[in-house]
Amino acid sequence: MPSHAPPPAAPGGRPRVAVVTGGSRGIGRETVRRLAADGYAVVVGYAGNRELAEAAVKDAVAAGGTAVPVRADVAEEEQVAALFDTAETEFGGVDAVVHAAGRLALAPVAELDLAELDALHRTNIRGTFVVAQQAARRVRGGGALVTFSTSVVGMALPRYGAYSASKGAVEALTMILARELRGRDVTVNAVAPGPTATDLFFEGKDEETVARLAAQPPLERLGTPADVAEVVAFLVSPAGHWVNGQVLRANGGIV
Template sequence: MSNVSQRVAIVTGGSGGIGSTAARRLAADGFAVVVHYAGKPAPAEETVKKIRATGGLATAFQADVAEESEARALFQHAEDEYGHVDVVVHTAGIMPLAPITAMDLETFDRVVRTNLRGTFVVDRLAAQHVRAGGAIINFSTSVTRLQIPAYGAYAASKGGVEALTLILARELRGRDITVNAVAPGPTATPLFFEGKSQEAIDNLAMANPMERLGTAKDVSEVVAFLAGPGRWVNGQVVYTNGGMA
């Protein structure tokens, strides 16, 4: 049965490091959470299990976020389970790294499909389903302004995410829905560590004045703010990187 006072969040990529932590953080704030995953169900089910163990409400749902019919089914699942949607946190993304001259077009197309087209599909559905007083929170990256070699395709896709975010915020004028993007710096997640040497990891950790990598918890606190009390933050890219340039 629908409970109109129950706040409901969809977290895409909810089986990943940042997504899972954000889902659990929102559940701690009282949200019912739909934990989306793209491939393996076990990590998403584990996130659901942890939320339920603390008395929260959560379900898991599989979808390809770049495929409109599947993404639409994700939103329908949230409404079938809980009656409505208040917040969409779109963390789902991929990050294959290679110099621009070395990356094949198939990989580039896959990055754009998942990161940029996926955001377009999810944002369009979120704009149709999120209730007044809600929030749409996309994920970009601090690399869009750091120009780190080998991140060309990833940064290009996330630059597009930022453009969609800023324009959608203005297109939703009068709806009382905020639209922002969180742009983490180097964050200690499996996605970040993949394919990096220890030297590269150490160098990135020292690149901010805090002299450490960010954590999924650091990022999830920003998500919780934008999903809750941060109602006067709208149409912004929030760089979440410990002061990295």
């Protein structure tokens, strides 16, 4: 059962509608399921794996909601616009946008291939800007945009220089957009997870590294996608609507 009340219906009695990028895997996929359980119709944005996206849709339906998959490169304006077009034509509008799509590259600053840096920033910075731009134009009053940063921004971990720099840009953009939407009754916040048990997190890490990172929070475990999805669900719900222009570090207590 949802931990907070389902969102009120949108104008005309339609269900509330969410666009979730990166919705086929990890935190994004769990967010799709969580919002569907809260009564949202969800547009599941995915980069390339149709099978995973359709599995996320099945999760949403099993949770009692409605969802459709749409393939989109978040850095391409026309493809992102198509995500929002689908939300409007299929479900009547857009009330919540959760931008969970992202890219990770780990290497010391002195060793990182600049082509990898460009690819990272294309997804994490340009992609966030493109999604935020569409959200700023289309989200209805009472709605919300949630972007994703990382708690690593404040931890200054070696090998995370490029990734942290990209997420620092996300935080800056998020804070500014929250202020630019004054008078629209639309909230804009960033969630900054700590170490979370997703495929992206485990990629390139040995067991010792994973154990060390899991031991960092006072709660002494990795976060789960469900932990983070609960934070997102709160932020886009009426209960979270007074939270605006913030970075929420959902990390189990890491300083």
